[in-house]
Amino acid sequence: MTQGRIHSIETFGTVDGPGIRFVLFMQGCPMRCLYCHNPDTWNLESGVLKTPDEILHEILKYRPYYKDTGGLTISGGEACLQLDFVLELFALCKKEGIHTCLDTSGITFNQKDDRYLKLCELCDLVLLDMKQMSSARHKELCGFENDRVFAFASFLAQHHVPVWIRHVLVPGLTDDAEHLMAMRKWIDTLSNVEKVEVLPYHTMGIVKYQSLGLDYPLAGVNAPSAEKVIMAREILCGDQHEKI
Numbered sequence: 015m016t017q018g019r020i021h022s023i024e025t026f027g028t029v030d031g032p033g034i035r036f037v038l039f040m041q042g043c044p045m046r047c048l049y050c051h052n053p054d055t056w057n058l059e060s061g062v063l064k065t066p067d068e069i070l071h072e073i074l075k076y077r078p079y080y081k082d083t084g085g086l087t088i089s090g091g092e093a094c095l096q097l098d099f100v101l102e103l104f105a106l107c108k109k110e111g112i113h114t115c116l117d118t119s120g121i122t123f124n125q126k127d128d129r130y131l132k133l134c135e136l137c138d139l140v141l142l143d144m145k146q147m148s149s150a151r152h153k154e155l156c157g158f159e160n161d162r163v164f165a166f167a168s169f170l171a172q173h174h175v176p177v178w179i180r181h182v183l184v185p186g187l188t189d190d191a192e193h194l195m196a197m198r199k200w201i202d203t204l205s206n207v208e209k210v211e212v213l214p215y216h217t218m219g220i221v222k223y224q225s226l227g228l229d230y231p232l233a234g235v236n237a238p239s240a241e242k243v244i245m246a247r248e249i250l251c252g253d254q255h256e257k258i
Contacts, residue, residue: 033084051219085113
């Protein structure tokens with residue numbers, strides 16, 4: 015059985031998908047987002063090795079709390095770097111009737127990789143982190159262009175996989191109205207988007223950079239104002255923004 019490198023586990027997550035969730039944070043990420051608050055997840059050689067069976071055993075301990083509204087969310091890092099592990103664990107959860115959710119940037123997507131077809135069969139919901147509409151600005155922000163992200167979003171729509179779009183609002187980087195309106199226009203082309211979440215940038219990750227001996231790339235950047243957050247939610251979320 016495949017082993018996965020695990021960064022950490024949250025047994026009562028309430029912000030990564032619907033209901034109360036078992037959130038599994040995978041180790042390893044190819045991106046270096048300037049606003050990343052978990053730089054300790056980057057190294058793919060770190061983490062604790064676990065099998066899907068071992069993780070399922072832990073999930074089942076808390077099953078009464080998840081009931082019909084919660085389930086499992088696999089996040090990262092970038093979970094799709096360990097796609098074989100993700101698929102095996104999702105398959106086990108589906109057999110148990112447990113809702114499966116993947117939080118991903120989509121940056122590893124390759125349409126020639128048949129494992130993504132299997133993912134569509136096993137994943138009940140994808141939380142897709144859309145960082146920047148401009149490919150050039152996306153590369154400046156994360157180290158990669160965004161063509162694979164767009165391709166993955168289209169692929170999920172073609173295969174009718176429900177998606178929640180998530181966007182981190184960073185002052186000066188992802189908060190201008192032109193960018194947000196372009197994102198809204200793009201979202202409107204996707205038939206499978208159930209929800210849009212605006213996540214205000216925060217500085218709680220600074221201490222992790224300090225502990226790792228790393229310079230914090232957004233030193234001096236503060237959280238967005240309440241007015242900016244409201245504006246972004248009005249543009250991206252439309253009628254649902256009051257609920258978020």
